């Protein structure tokens with residue numbers, strides 16, 4: 097008899113999002129059976145591109161009000177070859193982040209035993225990338241006039257508010273303070289972007305005063321790519337704007353072995369509205385429908401979700417089973433393995449039941 101119940105909305109979405117979400121549900125069911133002290137009350141939602149092609153909308157009317165009732169949201173991926181990416185992104189995933197004020201996006205990135213990584217084995221990469229998740233370059237302001245004429249004008253306005261920057265940086269410093277190395281690197285481009293990102297520098301300096309135990313430094317984003325590739329061991333907590341964080345976290349995933357390993361959490365730290373957990377990768381049209389997508393990014397996202405829900409023991413078990421499956425070489429093609437998505441999933445389920 098389960099003692100704790102958590103309500104979770106599951107949005108598999110599109111492409112391999114559907115495949116890795118199914119794998120995640122299987123593994124979560126095995127974990128629940130093993131632990132026996134918690135229950136996830138999962139409601140699956142068929143929001144996505146197929147619904148859009150059928151009805152003209154990614155989700156039914158009132159969907160955000162509906163999602164609001166859940167404790168957490170698990171998301172697969174969105175995107176369809178016949179739909180422009182800015183439409184799918186702005187109709188499904190970005191409204192959730194903004195409506196629920198999920199202003200911190202957390203993307204841990206580690207070198208994993210058994211995974212071939214391009215960074216030197218001696219470096220021991222263990223980073224957490226924190227990406228501002230509601231404003232900046234993704235604020236949605238801008239427009240196009242004189243469309244299609246030679247004098248067409250398009251603007252894309254990056255919006256930074258003191259409230260938005262401060263709440264995010266405060267959370268980022270608190271994350272760095274809880275980590276062993278207590279080291280934070282602020283990434284901006286405040287030499288060229290002299291308004292919004294100078295505001296970031298100033299707010300960071302003020303917030304840092306409240307976290308004297310955290311050592312911090314600043315990097316311009318271009319130089320940061322080189323430091324991540326060449327001196328990865330000098331970094332710990334990496335803090336960046338919405339766009340810079342998006343790019344740097346893909347680089348981080350690539351450096352550590354595969355985008356198929358990278359989890360992400362979009363958090364509302366106040367817990368007044370649900371937080372969302374999803375793999376960093378997208379719908380991956382090139383491999384969908386073949387049962388070869390790496391389910392680990394989604395599973396690690398589920399692990400982060402369990403921690404957020406207070407199910408620490410379950411999260412530790414799942415994390416251990418994933419590591420063990422990789423150590424045993426039960427891996428998909430992106431990691432050099434020969435296993436199918438379903439085989440990796442079954443291995444992790446049986447490791448959980450045997451543990």
Ligand code: NAI
Nearest residue numbers: 173174175176181355356377378379380382383389390430
């Ligand atoms: P992608 O992340 O879908 O794929 C990039 C490359 O990584 C592909 O070669 C893919 O096969 C590989 N890959 C991704 N996940 C993998 C996994 N789990 N296992 C093995 N290989 C994996 O990015 P791409 O191709 O730029 O975008 C495809 C679609 O997904 C687009 O419509 C894009 O807008 C959307 N997208 C959605 C996101 C979301 O839902 N949050 C995030 C990123 C992209």
Ligand code: MG
Nearest residue numbers: 342343346376
């Ligand atoms: Mg991305």
